[in-house]
Amino acid sequence: MAINVITTALPEVKIIEPKVFNDTRGSFFESFNAREFAVQVATGFEFVQDNHSRSTKNVLRGLHYQIQHPQGKLVRVVAGAVFDVVVDLRRHSSHFGQWVGVHLSADNRRQLWVPPGFAHSFLTLSAEAEFLYKTTDYCYPEYERTLLWHDPELGIAWPLDGEPVLSAKDIAGVRLAAAEVFA
Template sequence: MAIQVTATALPEVKIIEPQAFGDARGFFYESFNARDFTEHVVGGFEFVQDNHSRSVKGVLRGLHYQIQHPQGKLVRVTEGEIFDVAVDIRKSSPNFGKWVGVHLSANNRRQMWVPPGFAHGFFVVSETAECLYKTTDYWYQAHERSIVWSDPAIGIKWPIDLEPMLAAKDAAGKLLADAECFA
């Protein structure tokens, strides 16, 4: 897997850009290779679940995390474009409460590695978007938590010019100051 890995302002969060090989017929690239991921991104994780979501323009999902059974997520987009966000919610981190965001799209083929200990969310920029993401642990509804997307203490600069469409659990998300966080 020929990849370029770029650190973000949050050193544990990485942007991964696989090399695509294309010609008049189309293109090919490896979207995941365990050996290269371990060598170039981070080791010690095994992916156990693949998720696929489809959303329309204006949908905002997140900011999600699991307080027990925390999940690392490798996120990519196969249709459309999203603004993908990770927030450090580890109280012992010097970056606690800080965020990073990047545009992921089918065209740029970027992926974002969101490690355990971070909340994750995204906003759909295009008419529709399909996201695929691998997780390092299973989903447990009892342990899922949500931080409100608009928490002023975090101050995410979402590319939003409308009121986003939210799931009920996301609209009821807590402020970071009131949320259960990691040590």
């Protein structure tokens, strides 16, 4: 897996750019290699679940996390484009409450590593987007939590084109000041 790894403003959150091999037939790249991931991105993680979602323009999903059984996520877009956001929820971190946003698309083939202890969200920028992600733990609905996507304390600069389309769960998200966070 030939990859370029870029550290973001949240040092544990990494952008992964795969090496793409193009020729007259099309293209090829390794989308995941456990050995390379452990060497270049993060060690000590095993992925146990793959998820696939499809969203239409202006759908905003998140900011989600699990307070127990926290999940690390390796996310990517295979059709369309999204603005992906990660918020550090580790109270002991010098980056607590800070966020980073990354454009992920089928065209740029970027992936984003979201470690456990961070909230995750994305906004669909294209007419439709297909979003894939691997997780390091299973989904436990009883431990799911949601931060309010437009909490002024977070100050996320969403590239909105109109009003976002939200689930009831995301509308009911809580502000960081009232959220359960990681020690």
